[in-house]
Every structure is written in structure tokens, then in C-alpha cells.
Amino acid sequence: MGWLQQALAQGRQAGGARGQPRAVVDAAAWLQAGAHLAAGNGTLLSLWGEAQAAHLCILADADIGILTLACPAARLPSIGSLHPPALRLERAMRDLHGLEAEAAADTRPWLDHGRWGLHHPLGPKRAATPGAETKPYGFYGAEGPPMHQIPVGPVHAGIIEPGHFRFTANGETIVRLEQRLGYVHKGIDHLLTGATLEDGAKLVGRVSGDSTVAYALAFAHAVEAALELDAPPRAVCLRALMAELERIANHLGDIGAICNDASFSLLHTHCGILREQVLRAAERAFGHRLMMDRIVPGGVTAELGRDGHAAITALLATIRRHFPALIELYDSTASLQNRTVSTGILRPELAMQYGAGGYIGRASARAFDARKLPGYAPYPDLTFEVPVRQAGDVDARVWVRIEEVQQSLSLIEQILQGDRAGALRSNTQARVAQPQHEGLALVEGFRGDILAWVSLAPDGRLARCHVRDPSWLQWPLLEAAIEGNIVADFPLCNKSFNCSYSGHDL
Amino acid sequence: MRKLLLESLLQLPLTERAPAPEAKDLADLARNLGTAARRRLGRSLAIREVDAGSCNACELEIHALNNAYYDVERFGLRFVASPRHADVLLVTGPVSKNMREALERTYAATPDPKWVVAAGDCAAGCGLFVGSYACVGAVASVIPVDLTIPGCPPAPLALLKGLIALLDAKRATPAS
Numbered sequence: 001m002g003w004l005q006q007a008l009a010q011g012r013q014a015g016g017a018r019g020q021p022r023a024v025v026d027a028a029a030w031l032q033a034g035a036h037l038a039a040g041n042g043t044l045l046s047l048w049g050e051a052q053a054a055h056l057c058i059l060a061d062a063d064i065g066i067l068t069l070a071c072p073a074a075r076l077p078s079i080g081s082l083h084p085p086a087l088r089l090e091r092a093m094r095d096l097h098g099l100e101a102e103a104a105a106d107t108r109p110w111l112d113h114g115r116w117g118l119h120h121p122l123g124p125k126r127a128a129t130p131g132a133e134t135k136p137y138g139f140y141g142a143e144g145p146p147m148h149q150i151p152v153g154p155v156h157a158g159i160i161e162p163g164h165f166r167f168t169a170n171g172e173t174i175v176r177l178e179q180r181l182g183y184v185h186k187g188i189d190h191l192l193t194g195a196t197l198e199d200g201a202k203l204v205g206r207v208s209g210d211s212t213v214a215y216a217l218a219f220a221h222a223v224e225a226a227l228e229l230d231a232p233p234r235a236v237c238l239r240a241l242m243a244e245l246e247r248i249a250n251h252l253g254d255i256g257a258i259c260n261d262a263s264f265s266l267l268h269t270h271c272g273i274l275r276e277q278v279l280r281a282a283e284r285a286f287g288h289r290l291m292m293d294r295i296v297p298g299g300v301t302a303e304l305g306r307d308g309h310a311a312i313t314a315l316l317a318t319i320r321r322h323f324p325a326l327i328e329l330y331d332s333t334a335s336l337q338n339r340t341v342s343t344g345i346l347r348p349e350l351a352m353q354y355g356a357g358g359y360i361g362r363a364s365a366r367a368f369d370a371r372k373l374p375g376y377a378p379y380p381d382l383t384f385e386v387p388v389r390q391a392g393d394v395d396a397r398v399w400v401r402i403e404e405v406q407q408s409l410s411l412i413e414q415i416l417q418g419d420r421a422g423a424l425r426s427n428t429q430a431r432v433a434q435p436q437h438e439g440l441a442l443v444e445g446f447r448g449d450i451l452a453w454v455s456l457a458p459d460g461r462l463a464r465c466h467v468r469d470p471s472w473l474q475w476p477l478l479e480a481a482i483e484g485n486i487v488a489d490f491p492l493c494n495k496s497f498n499c500s501y502s503g504h505d506l
Numbered sequence: 507m508r509k510l511l512l513e514s515l516l517q518l519p520l521t522e523r524a525p526a527p528e529a530k531d532l533a534d535l536a537r538n539l540g541t542a543a544r545r546r547l548g549r550s551l552a553i554r555e556v557d558a559g560s561c562n563a564c565e566l567e568i569h570a571l572n573n574a575y576y577d578v579e580r581f582g583l584r585f586v587a588s589p590r591h592a593d594v595l596l597v598t599g600p601v602s603k604n605m606r607e608a609l610e611r612t613y614a615a616t617p618d619p620k621w622v623v624a625a626g627d628c629a630a631g632c633g634l635f636v637g638s639y640a641c642v643g644a645v646a647s648v649i650p651v652d653l654t655i656p657g658c659p660p661a662p663l664a665l666l667k668g669l670i671a672l673l674d675a676k677r678a679t680p681a682s
Binding site: 113115116117118121133154155157158159160161162182183184185186187188190191199202203206207208209210212253266269270272273275276279289290292325326329333500501502505 | 507509510511520555556557558559560561562563564565566567568569570572573574575585587588589599600602603604605606607608612633634635637638639640641658659661
């Protein structure tokens, strides 16, 4: 029995109807879990708060479990002081719920910029301190005569999301990058509390618009786990189809945009054409270019007609015809390789420590994919590989994307072959009038694993819903990967990470 | 690379015909711009995009305007890197409280005459985020808006129609 199993067995059992168990533990066991995480005996999946309780979700060996600590005095021992990946999650939990991590290594506010008019919106609300919005944020410095600071954002030069980057540079070389995020915080946790499942699905589908399918899928899985319900086989099949289309569209966009940030616009143009064709096929097949609101708890709302089937088949042929020449061009253009190879290296130890998902982790040797572990239908029945690279540079992150596009094309082909007519949706209404239930889901979005946890109230509404974007565990790694690179390579490195601002700020 | 360039040269353009702006948009704009625009800026508009709390879906579709199918630059519409170079602010999102000041300062940094386009349901009316402690609401509650383009997110064609309407209305405005 692994340490996580033991900790779960020793605590008081709670929730967790299906699969992933949850146990209420004491402060000693909470700290013990932190020590195990710090020792590398597990991966932090998420840390989130509730009124007077904190939850810690951990992956150890092949087990996933949630430890809950009651915090009646709104204080808890800090996991972040033992295991840095938890730091920002603890800061966010303090800002939202007023739960204070004791002796935390970083006590600065994170999501709360002092502009909400109140503090701890999801906990014991407190009116904002006057002047909180003008209080300067204490950026970490780097001392020495040649150092200078470059502030960037929140409004950036491109068509991208807002966030602030504070560079400390020695000449052209970046000595320290510090991020300040939270600008697009929209209070989604608050809006989800008490929402109906229908409204909840819509909101979660707008946590990060580029991953709307993956988010809707994670939410649907979590709700279905809570209700002990399965989506019909046809819906499972269409969901995977949408998820792989979304992955291809985003990867194509990213590959082009990374090359564009290395001033190689030809690839950007061609990848942009292919991406547009994916979105048009998605619209023909599912009636929405980004496939928003197509996945709901219980099933899907869109039918794939004969026209949609034809559109996706034609799309596969187009990408297979044009993509190889683009890969060849990427691989054989020395000026482009000169920019991407050995730039922005993320060390495998860090990727492992932070449990970095998606292309970021996989380009740095961490072969994690939620479609394989914990795995969910229909992927166990499909054949695909998880591409992994060791170099950890921009080039490796491009290659992982390229190989994932190829895998997704094959997955779509397999899904279409197995597509049989059938029901699109199971009834969630019949199930909701049951006592409080909860469910956890881990779904592989294009950016990495998205975690969703829901707890349902007896009236069938959401009592609490927590979604964790992969970016929470990836953003801090960009700070590490950029060190020692030149300022001019930052856009390239940033694009190769392509972390979500909205998904993180929530 | 030569092969790819040659193929592109020989094939027909992917770029599609320009959509006609909606008559209603044009009428609204002509009214708004009649007093606002006192001189012509030529046949082009420089656009600065500002994400004021969007989920990034609107940004994806705004990006698509630059691809070969929509090729927004053929209309003289150009995305610029600074508000100081811009004629138009294209704003998305339900204006989060944490972005409000940045949006106001971006507006202040944009030289006159200037126009504001609120793109997407959130920017037009707060979308699903009504009632959040963290959102101000529609863009119009923070800075004056000349045109709203609804949609969640608005498709590139809808964005293009709106922006062309802006360009046409501006042309129709007499020079001083």
C-alpha cells in the first residue's frame, strides 16, 4: 500500500462515490503529505479551498486521492513552504477564501489586486482596505550595478491575454523574470457556487476559451462521477472527436505562432490556413467553430450529421497532404532552428517537481497524459502514443506538438471508423434529487491535464466547483526556463509555453 | 521552401470576398461618427486589441482575421502594437476589476479621433459574468463605445463586417 492509500485509509472517509477517494485528515497527516510531495513521492494535482476547509489532490504511483483538512480557525499548515508548486495555489486560496497558510514562504496577494471592493469573496467577506488598489506589489529584486528592470504588461503588444512580466536584465541577458497574474480574474468560482448544472457547464466552458471542449468535458466527467452516471457510447465518441479537433487546431495555431515569433512568417501563414480549416470543419460538424457548449453533463448536444462526417474526413486528407511539407520546412530551415534549438530549456527535474502537463512536461521527459492515466473512455480502446522528448527547449515543445497533431489525426480516424448511431445524452435530471455527491475528473486538454472537482447540493445545484488549469503548474516554470536567455527570446519562449491567463486567473 | 512558395504562387488565392456590412450597423455608426469624426484618416484604420477580461475565445477569432481567408489588411485594417498608434480600440471581455484601470489608461493613451469597438457578448453586456464581484460589466460602462459586435465568440466574418462598417461610416463622414 502506497503512502497516499495509507493516508486516505487513516483519515475519515468522505464523498468520493466513484473512483478517486477523499478523506478528512489532521494537520499532521496534511504536513506529512507535503513532505512526501517535497520528497518526490507524488505529484500535486491541485490545492483549493472551501468554507473552513482545504483540499489537496495528489497523484502518487497510479493512485489519485484528495486529502481534506478542516480549518475552523481559517489557518492551516503550509504545503507551499515544503513544496513550491503549491505556493501560488495557497496564495489564491487565501485571497478567495481567507484561509491563511501558516509560515508560508510567500505571503503576497496573488489574484486579489485590491480592486474588488472586498477581500475573501468566497470566505468571511471583509470590506477592502482603503488604498489597497494603489499598494505597490513587492516584486523580487536582483541587485548589482548593471541590473535594470523591464516592466511589461498587463496590456501586451500582440493580440494576447493580459498579465504583467517584470524582467530584471543584465544587458540583454535575463537574470530574473517574475510574473504577476490575476488581471482577468472574473470570479468564476463564486459564479459557479449555487449554479445549475446547465449554467455551470456554460461557465466552465468559458474558463479558457481555447480549451472550451476540454473544460466542458472535465466538468461533465466530474458531474457524471458525482451522479454515478455514464454518457451514452455515441456521446463518448463525439466528445473525443471534438477534443482531438480542438487539440489539432490549437497545436497548429501554436506551431505557426512560435515560428512567427522567430520572424518566420511563412509557416505562420500556412499553419493559420490549416487551423482555419479545422475550425470550419468543426463548424460544419458541430455548429460552432470552437465547439462551445456542445459537451454537457450526461452527453453532448450536437449530432454529427453525414455532412459533418464528410467535413472531418476531408479535413484529415487536407492536413495529411499539407502538413508534412510544413514539418520538413521547420526541420530544414537553419535560421529558424537557430532560434528554437537550445532556447528556453526547462530541466526535466523541474518539470517532474511541478507535475507539468502537456507539451511542456512531455518536452522535458515527463510522459504524463491523462488520456492514459487515469485514462477515460474511449481512449483505452484506441491506439495512440504519447510523444516525449528530453531536450526541454523551444524546439522540443514544437516537436511534441507536431507529433501530437499526427497522433490526433490517427485518433480521429479511429473514432470515425467506430462511430455508430446511438443516443446522445443520458438523463441527469432523474439523478439529482439525491444526497450530497461529489466527483473528480482529470481530462487531457491541448495544454495539459485539466482537473475538475464538483460537489453537488441536494437540490442538484453546484455546492462547490473547482477547476484547475494546467497553467497553474506551468507558469512558474517559464520563470525558470527563461533565466539566462536574452530578452528578445522571451516572446518565443512564452509562446512555446502558451500558458493560459484566463484559465489561471479564473 | 521554394516549392512551398511556388505552389502558393500558382494556386488561386484562399482569400474570400469581402462581406457587406449590416445596414443597421452602418446607420448606427454614421450617427455615432457624425459628431465624433471631424477629419478623415485616409483609407486605413489602425486597431489596438485590448483583452479586458476575455476567456481568450474572442482573441482566437480576432487572430483568425489575419489568416489568408479573411486577410484583414486588404481593407486597410491593421493591428498595431501600441495604443499610441491606434485609431480603434477593439475591446473584449466583461471588464474585470483588475483590468479596469489598464483599459482606462489604454483609452487615454490613444490619440483622438478614436473609436471603440466592443467585441463579443461579454464586452457588449457582461455575458455570463453578470453579478460577479470581480467584473465591472460591459465595456460601455468604462469607456464610450461606438460599435458592438455580438457573439460568443463573434466569428471572424462577423468581426470583419463590423470593422468594414466602421471604415465605411468613417469614409462617409465629411472632412472638416
